[in-house]
Amino acid sequence: MGTNRGNAKSILRFLVIIVAAFFILSLSLPLLSYAEESSCISCHTSLKKLIQEIRVIEASKPKVEASTESEGEG
Numbered sequence: 001m002g003t004n005r006g007n008a009k010s011i012l013r014f015l016v017i018i019v020a021a022f023f024i025l026s027l028s029l030p031l032l033s034y035a036e037e038s039s040c041i042s043c044h045t046s047l048k049k050l051i052q053e054i055r056v057i058e059a060s061k062p063k064v065e066a067s068t069e070s071e072g073e074g
Helices: 002-037 039-044 047-060
Strands: none
Touching: none
């Protein structure tokens, strides 16, 4: 009788794991399909767009002039 109870628990545990995995996958699949279509994902993962944005940011920064004072005592 003890082995039947142990087998039943293991079968029940297995079924719970399968059901939980099914729910997790069913909840995440719509998010994955949205992520493929999202402009945020395509923009943030595009190396070409990233380089272009960095160039625009660097060009918009004010130019810093070199100091006319020299280092040392004085």
